[in-house]
Amino acid sequence: MSQPQTKPVPNTRIQARNKETILAAALDVFSASGFRGATVDQIAARAEMSKPNLLYYFRRKEDIYVALLEHTLTDWLEPLRALDHAGDPLSELSRYIKVKMEMSDANPKASRLFANEILHGAPMIEKFLKGPLKQLVSEKATVIQSWIAEGKLAPVDPYHLIFAIWAITQHYADFAVQVDAVLGHRFDPRSAQNAVTEILLRGLRTA
Amino acid sequence: MSQPQTKPVPNTRIQARNKETILAAALDVFSASGFRGATVDQIAARAEMSKPNLLYYFRRKEDIYVALLEHTLTDWLEPLRALDHAGDPLSELSRYIKVKMEMSDANPKASRLFANEILHGAPMIEKFLKGPLKQLVSEKATVIQSWIAEGKLAPVDPYHLIFAIWAITQHYADFAVQVDAVLGHRFDPRSAQNAVTEILLRGLRTA
């Protein structure tokens, strides 16, 4: 079952290196300007590469964008997947929130890329949303529901709890400009994480 | 102190009517495609108007966009402004969340327009964020802080509480595609509102 060579996977070192360079440059540009707003010239310039050369590796602008999204979506699921029924509910959720906040802090560009795609109707990743993502959330909603049934967690809607965690943690990446403007200074990721954990989990303890 | 006629405010009926038509059409297009993604032709088509005619009312594409944002930002502040120190903290916050959820439901396009602008660095509304918005949030953070000091509310960071409310309520407008995909059906605004209120306010009660 070796890969047929019809679509050669990045074999050459130069190819691997250049594709990485392009994707890094593209993340900068796409996350800042969106798909339509970004231009191939901008990406090429940032990758320090001629436009035709860039298009030698990715035939169409859209191909870069899709590759970038796919590259991101995997990391996206992982932290939620780690939510373990056997663990302590509040610790598990706390860890999940922590990891998401750290991801927002470490890679806000990926978060914005994703947000922008969803905001515009998610034309490229509809299947991902309705497939793997839906599946995973369904599983984890069941986990949360069972915690509630076991009296280990206050009764809240599992789906909306997950949405709330997503919404808040992404907020600090996607709306950083607004957060900073309102605070009057660059926000501190550490204190933000503490505050968010407190706000979300305070009400989930069972008396 | 009558308006100097240098920049004639929409006086004619035709002007008022057409500007409204254009702004409505522009909201559809800009919210769906962002500033760069939207084209003047699309807006003109949706407004059932020739492009030159549209540009007779708004000289540049950017002018329509800015007018639309300004038109939106006012409504934006109002619900938060209503947060009253004299009222019951949980009732006040509950009402605020309710209004924000209803706004997301009633006018998701405006929410997306706004989100898109922030996501791209808020080049057009930086002054709004650092001025009126910052000012208002500062006031209301003080209100929340005093509630906490009076023992009427659990001790949470007022700023981050406000961010959390914004993040979650906007999530249902901006990320509706994702929410629907994960749930497997169009989400019900009413139950979402209940769940969100529960999640956010549960932990704020003082024992």
Added chain:
DNA sequence: GCTCCCCTTGACCATTTGATCAAGAACAAT
């Protein structure tokens, strides 16, 4: 050194798109 294939790019093309203009149509005031 030779050959073959991978890599790189300047020049170029077709389309899209924001914006202009001149000329005509509708309208209001007298």
Added chain:
DNA sequence: ATTGTTCTTGATCAAATGGTCAAGGGGAGC
């Protein structure tokens, strides 16, 4: 009806932009 202003649009332009192409450069195996 006449006149002057407001409104409307087909035609057009210049710039931006996604993508192509032919030709040259460079490395690896022999």
